[in-house]
Amino acid sequence: MSDKIKLLQGDITKIAAEAIVNAANSSLLGGGGVDGAIHRAGGKTILAECQAIRDRQGGCNEGDAVITGAGNLPARYVIHTVGPVWHGGQNGEPAVLRSAYHRCFDLTDQYAIKTLSFPNISTGIYRFPKKLAAQIAVEVILERTSADIEAVNIVCFEPENYAIYRDLLDKL
DSSP: OOTTEEEEESOGGGSOOSEEEEEOOTTOSOOSHHHHHHHHHHOHHHHHHHHHHHHHHSSOOTTOEEEEEOTTSSSSEEEEEOOOOOSSSOSSHHHHHHHHHHHHHHHHHHTTOOEEEEOOTTSSTTOOOHHHHHHHHHHHHHHHOOTTOOEEEEEESSHHHHHHHHHHHHTO
16 A cells, blocks of 8 residues: 555544545535535635635536635645446446546646545445445545655545445555
8 A cells, every 4th residue: 555545534624634525516515424514614615615616617517626725624725526426337427436536636736735635425325335436536546646645545434434445455
């Protein structure tokens, strides 16, 4: 395993990093799960910036990402990415999830971000299979973690996801 990849269990809103990735919905207005937690902990400035993005471009498409400030979070930025809703896997869901991770790294490169934290994208109410989501996440993180990046945190809120990632990362 790359010494730059850190697996953590806990609340992503309490872990310091230059950027925190938000598993957002296309409206960018907050929601449940990690999205709601980030909006609550970050405060009104994140929502205001998301509303400005919505006014400018109409939200964020599945597989894409946008960036805002981090408000009250222990970070400089929040990268909001929209993962796919799982509909059985025959509608390109794995490619869309892969794209969501790549778009996060595109913004990381653009903003010269050195440390970032990822949640488990699409595995909650979007029902993406957790093991497949973890495999995609680890593949993209390994592929895109450049010499410029100091640390990539994979932050699992629930023990089941943590165990899946631990198993995957132990095999590297």
